[in-house]
Amino acid sequence: MKPSRSRRLSVESLEGRRLLAAVNIPDDLTSAPDAIVSVPVNIDSATGVRAAEIRLSYDTSVLDLDADDIDFGSVWGTDGDTQVTANVDDAAGTVVIFVSASSALTDVSGSLVELPFSVASDAVVDSTSVLDLTEVSLNEGQITVDPSPVSGTDSTDGLITITAAATGDDSISGFVYADADNDNSLGTGEAIPGVTITLTNTSTGAELQTTTDVDGSYEFTDLAPGEYEIVQSQPVAYLDSGDNELTVTLVEGTTLEDQNFRELGLLPQFIFNRLHTNTVMPVGSDNWNDAVSDLNTFAESTESSSSASAATASFSDAAASTSSASGAESTTTSTSDSNASGEPLFDQAEAEPLASVAANVVTAQTAGMATPVASSDDDSDENEAVDEVFASNLF
Ligand SMILES: [Ca+2]
Ligand SMILES: [Ca+2]
Ligand SMILES: [Ca+2]
Structure with missing residues (x-):
């Protein structure tokens, strides 16, 4: 097929049909005072749409909106190159949004944009607040919007009903481990x-x-019944089991427990540090918990900018300072006498395989814990060693 013909056909197919689209804001939105309500501007068929300009007004005594929070809607998908530019006039209560992508949409329905409005804490329960859709232009007017939104009341406008704050006594809880x-x-x-x-x-x-x-453990209390999504921010030092998102239905008068997130263990490049914390800070002690927390925080902060071995080395310093802050606890009695001479266990020049690290780590603090061992390469001996470490429940 010649490219020129293909291009012409596609132009003809758009022009050959009179494209119509209905755009509106739902009129059955609800929100409690002091909560956020996500307001979509919906389209019934997005065929051919590659740009939309949307204008609306809202009541500033009830609603507040930050232009930075306005996001493109579901019709654009998530892997495109959709751009959103929004301007909010707080004093006037007007919003202008321009949303576009490089290629035209197919016949999908959904939202063009999503506006997360904050509802005032003194909003009156059972009152309503109008979202006045004032103008919508698709592809600079090439696609007809019908019915055409106008300034003032029309069928495309949205409505938020203020409901009583959720005063449920339901709860959702679980663990990350x-x-x-x-x-x-x-x-x-x-x-x-x-x-x-x-x-x-x-x-x-x-x-x-x-x-x-x-x-x-984590727990959310005083929840109203409904559908909830629970999302875990992956602790980056840990190997992800893949389930970081749970969708649950909370039935009135119930408690949902054990909404747990299971990790598979520390990533290899962080194992050494965990061994360190196990040794100088007994498992479950406050210091140990602090160290694990620090480890995650540190891993997050270095996730994108550092190599694994650099992260390991730096955290080792952090762990060392944590342990010295804990004072005398770092002189835990060694359970091995194989290193009584005090010679360094970890040769800086040639790092030992992890298995040997695991076997000797209990004596590490008597040797000074001088050198972190990088374990981020693919050497199979080391991988076996890692498995062994996991199996030993020390990980
Ligand atoms: Ca209107
Ligand atoms: Ca377990
Ligand atoms: Ca996870």
Whole structure:
């Protein structure tokens, strides 16, 4: 097929049909005071659309909007090159949004844009607030919008009804843990503290966030019944089991427990440090929990900018300072006498295989813990050693 013909045909197919699209904002939106309501501007068929200009007005005494939070909607998909430019006039309560992509959309329906409005804390329950769609232009007017939104009341306008704040006493809770012994349950020393968990009410868009406690637990209380999405921010030092998102239905008067996130263990480049923390800080101690927390925080901060071995080396310094802050605890009695001479266990010039590190680590602090061992290459001996370490429940 010649390219020129193909191009011409596609132009003809667009011009040969009179393209029509209906655009509107839902009129059955609800939100409690002091919550966020995600407002979509929907289109019934996006055939041929590659650009949309949308204007609307809102009541500034009830609603607030940040231009930076406005996002493109579902019709554009997630792997395109969609651009959104938005301008919000807070004083006037007007919004202008321009959204576009490099190629035209197919016959899909959904939202062109999503506007997360904050509802005022003094918004009156059972009152309503109008979202006045004032103008929509598709492909600079080449696609007819019917019915055409106008300034003032028309059928395309949206409506938010203010509902009483969720005063439910339902709750959702769970744990984040590294399943070192692979038994699918949280055992001693497997808790991962400091992991961010985000709970979203999928019907209202309202979000809550918390972090896991020292025992790896998290809990959201005083929830209303409904559909929720629970998302775990992956602790980057750990090997992901792949389930970082849970969708649950909370039935009135119930408590959803054990909404757990299971990790598979520390990533190889962080194992050495965990051994270190195991040694100088007994598993489950406050210092140990702090160190695991620090490890995650540090791993997150170095995730994109550092190589694995650099991250290992730097964290080792951080762990060392943590342990010295804990004072006398770092003189834990060694369970091995194989290194009584005090000679360095880890030769800086040639790093030992991990198996040997695992076997000797209990004596590491008497040797000074001088040298972190990088383990990020693909040497199979080391991989076997890593497996051994996991199996030994030290990971
Ligand atoms: Ca209108
Ligand atoms: Ca376990
Ligand atoms: Ca995970």
